[in-house]
Amino acid sequence: xxxxxxxxxxxxxxSAAIYAARKGIKTGMLVETFGGQVMETVxxxxxxxxxxxxxxxxxxxxxxxxxxxxxxxxxxQRAKDIRKNDLLEVELENxxxxxxxxxxxxxxxxxxxxxxxxxxxxxxxxxxxxxxCDGPLFTNKKVAVIGGGNSGIEAAIDLAGLAEHVYVLExxxxxxxxxxxxxxxxxxxxxxxxxxVATKEIVGNDEVEGIIYxxxxxxxEHRIDLAGVFVQIGLVPNTNWLPETIQxxxxxxxxxxxxxxxxxxxxxxAGDCTDSAYKQIIISMGSGATAALGAFDYLIRN
Ligand code: FAD
Numbered sequence: 001x002x003x004x005x006x007x008x009x010x011x012x013x014x015s016a017a018i019y020a021a022r023k024g025i026k027t028g029m030l031v032e033t034f035g036g037q038v039m040e041t042v043x044x045x046x047x048x049x050x051x052x053x054x055x056x057x058x059x060x061x062x063x064x065x066x067x068x069x070x071x072x073x074x075x076x077q078r079a080k081d082i083r084k085n086d087l088l089e090v091e092l093e094n095x096x097x098x099x100x101x102x103x104x105x106x107x108x109x110x111x112x113x114x115x116x117x118x119x120x121x122x123x124x125x126x127x128x129x130x131x132x133c134d135g136p137l138f139t140n141k142k143v144a145v146i147g148g149g150n151s152g153i154e155a156a157i158d159l160a161g162l163a164e165h166v167y168v169l170e171x172x173x174x175x176x177x178x179x180x181x182x183x184x185x186x187x188x189x190x191x192x193x194x195x196x197v198a199t200k201e202i203v204g205n206d207e208v209e210g211i212i213y214x215x216x217x218x219x220x221e222h223r224i225d226l227a228g229v230f231v232q233i234g235l236v237p238n239t240n241w242l243p244e245t246i247q248x249x250x251x252x253x254x255x256x257x258x259x260x261x262x263x264x265x266x267x268x269x270a271g272d273c274t275d276s277a278y279k280q281i282i283i284s285m286g287s288g289a290t291a292a293l294g295a296f297d298y299l300i301r302n
Contacts, residue, residue, distance in 0.1 A: 001099045002028040002072075004295050005090060007079050008106030010036020011281045012271025014062045015288030016104040016295075021069035023296050028072040030079055030090065030098065035059035036108045037272070038281060040130060048282060058281075074098075080241050088266055101302075102266045102295040105246075105254060106288055107273040109235035114146055118202030119231070126208025127229050131155040134228070140164050142226035144211050146199055152232035153177035153185055159230065160188045167224055168193045169213055202229055237273040249275050260291030261298070268295050 004020040006013045009031030020027040033039070041055035050058075066073065081091040087099045111129040113119060119127055128134040131145075135158060143163045145156045148170030154177075160166050168175075168185075173196045175182055185191055194213070200221065201212040210225045237252045247255045247263040253275040260268040268291035271284030 001087065001101065002026050003100070003299055004028070004102050004104060004292065005030065005088075005098055005100035006104045006106060006292075007031075007090060008036070008104075008108055008271070008273070009034040009073075009075075010106060010108045010271060010284065011038060011059075011062065012036075012108070012273075012284035012288035012291075013104070013106035014059075014066050015285040016106055016268075016270055016292040017066050017071045018069060019289045019292035020104070020295065021066075021071050023292075025296065025299065026072075027069070028074065028098065028100070029066070030074050030077055030092070032076065032078050034063055034073070034075060040133060043132065044281065046280065046282065082243055082246065082264075082267065084245070084264060084266070102268065102298055104260070104288070104291045104295055105239075105242075105262070105267065105269040105273060106271045106284070106291075107238040107269075109237045109272040109279065111231065112234045112236050114199055114231055114233060116199050116201055118204070118208075122202055122204055122208045122229075125206065126204065126227055127202060127231065129231050131158050131230055131232075134230075135159055135162055138163050138228040141228060142224070143167070143228035143230060144169055144224065144226055145230045145232055147232035147234070148172070148175035148177060148193070148195070149232070149234065150177045150181060151234070152230075153181040155230050155232050156191055157181065157184055157188065160185075160191050163228075164190065165226075166191045167211075167226070169197050169199055169211075170195045171198055171216075172196065235272065235279065239273055256287075256291075258290075259294035259297065260287060261294055266295075266298055266302070268292075268298075 003025035005028045038055040078093045144167040254269040270287040270291040
């Protein structure tokens with residue numbers, strides 16, 4: 001029986017495990033893949049105190065840090081249900097059940113897909129979700145960014161410095177990004193913004209050669225020849241398996257209070273799977289610490 005069972009091994013989960021173990025309580029960590037989204041990140045320049053690092057390097061150091069404490073790390077396992085009997089129980093996909101007095105959910109998130117023909121077929125052959133990782137592959141080529149929210153417009157500004165031309169495709173009649181980003185985008189000569197358009201298909205042979213979209217005003221169909229499509233329509237939290245007793249927002253983000261407590265007593269949550277305002281490494285590490293301290297407070301009161 002664990003005092004604290006952390007589910008998830010990204011920055012939030014690792015931070016929660018270290019904070020819990022430092023209280024001398026029995027701490028477990030259930031992780032599908034250690035490192036989380038950070039493993040997909042190349043350059044990281046916003047870890048305060050570390051001017052530059054890279055995702056795999058940072059998470060190798062984080063794993064060493066966790067291993068400096070007696071944390072029982074169970075890798076390659078997925079949780080599929082949580083129940084509360086006398087204790088909290090986490091059921092794994094392999095049928096095993098882990099028992100704990102408190103839980104910290106640090107499940108993270110994944111890129112949202114556009115679900116059009118060609119997206120799967122051309123993934124990593126021109127379809128990408130990560131301008132920081134793959135932007136340089138499209139130097140002097142034409143690319144599209146799908147999505148006119150903050151991440152889409154940031155990506156477009158970023159890519160405009162490398163690509164020959166950037167097309168931004170927004171489904172709604174208006175961009176949703178902050179005005180300061182829209183103003184910055186408007187100054188760039190090699191960017192075309194297409195609003196009120198629906199992406200219909202990504203086409204090519206071995207690699208992406210074009211994108212087909214529908215103008216929603218008159219239903220006309222258009223094709224742009226290009227080499228890359230950056231999908232930037234948000235993140236989906238990995239929370240669809242949680243029971244209804246753990247409340248989420250309509251976007252699936254776990255609702256937490258300022259101690260990281262969820263709607264189910266003894267279950268805490270941290271990082272990108274929660275309704276926190278921003279999704280960043282340092283923020284998820286901070287909320288992981290909060291959730292572990294919240295769990296410790298819960299344990300000493302119950
Ligand atoms: P995640 O990192 O998503 O980790 C989730 C963990 O939960 C994983 O270990 C996963 O295997 C596990 N898990 C999920 N479901 C289950 C389950 N059912 N059972 C067991 N385990 C499960 N942030 C920055 O601050 N700076 C950057 O430069 C930066 N660049 C980024 C670049 C890319 C390409 C991406 C994708 C993200 C970037 N971010 C960056 C954001 C940052 O990576 C996230 O905010 C951070 O990783 C969130 O941490 P997390 O622990 O909440 O979730």
